[in-house]
Amino acid sequence: MEIKVFASIKEKVGSDTIDLFVGDSISVGDLKNHIFVDYPELDGEVFQVAKNEAFVKDDELVTSSDTVALIPPVSGG
Amino acid sequence: MKMFEVISEPLDINKYHQMTINEHQGAVCTFTGHVREWTKGTRTVHLEYEAYIPMAEKMLAQIGDEISERWPGVITSIGHRIGKLEISDIAVVIVTSSPHRTDSYRANEYAVERLKEIVPIWKKEIWEDGEEWIGDSRKYHSSVEEK
Numbered sequence: 463m464e465i466k467v468f469a470s471i472k473e474k475v476g477s478d479t480i481d482l483f484v485g486d487s488i489s490v491g492d493l494k495n496h497i498f499v500d501y502p503e504l505d506g507e508v509f510q511v512a513k514n515e516a517f518v519k520d521d522e523l524v525t526s527s528d529t530v531a532l533i534p535p536v537s538g539g
Numbered sequence: 540m541k542m543f544e545v546i547s548e549p550l551d552i553n554k555y556h557q558m559t560i561n562e563h564q565g566a567v568c569t570f571t572g573h574v575r576e577w578t579k580g581t582r583t584v585h586l587e588y589e590a591y592i593p594m595a596e597k598m599l600a601q602i603g604d605e606i607s608e609r610w611p612g613v614i615t616s617i618g619h620r621i622g623k624l625e626i627s628d629i630a631v632v633i634v635t636s637s638p639h640r641t642d643s644y645r646a647n648e649y650a651v652e653r654l655k656e657i658v659p660i661w662k663k664e665i666w667e668d669g670e671e672w673i674g675d676s677r678k679y680h681s682s683v684e685e686k
Contacts, residue, residue, distance in 0.1 A: 470672040506578035515594035535674035538660030539572050
């Protein structure tokens with residue numbers, strides 16, 4: 463599953479996407495756990511998950527056909 | 540022309556202003572947010588903004604919808620600039636129009652507060668001796684709370 467990343471997270475991983483080897487469908491909560499295992503450099507990073515350009519909670523399921531992104535704390539304006 | 544957009548070019552205030560005007564509106568409130576050189580004694584050299592553009596534009600439009608529910612009759616238009624911005628450049632334009640002035644003021648403040656909560660745009664401050672991505676200093680992503 464390819465996941466879009468931005469700002470501080472993008473800088474830490476050195477790419478605007480990260481790849482996770484997960485099943486066809488995974489909860490957002492489990493996805494977060496996978497991320498911290500596969501990308502230990504993100505330990506301590508705070509972010510929310512967006513699915514198809516909308517914020518979702520930990521119990522939401524995402525699949526490989528969804529557009530998934532990690533959204534660190536925003537600072538527009 | 541888009542009423543809610545994220546662009547890399549300088550923001551044209553008048554364009555967003557014009558989009559909120561019709562024969563019902565008697566008041567137009569325009570807010571512009573600018574790059575500040577001094578923040579608590581630290582000097583900013585310039586700023587860099589990054590956005591998740593499609594989601595950011597959706598969330599800006601959602602703010603417009605929230606405003607229409609809270610203050611019926613208010614028309615909202617928002618433009619945010621990304622990329623490298625220099626001191627005093629305009630980073631954001633928020634225009635709210637209403638039949639009478641009170642709603643346009645209130646809706647405008649609501650829009651900027653919500654923008655700072657839910658719109659995926661990030662600011663990096665570049666100082667003379669370093670740089671840092673700035674996070675939201677207030678509560679985190681209230682959009683996922685029940686409103």
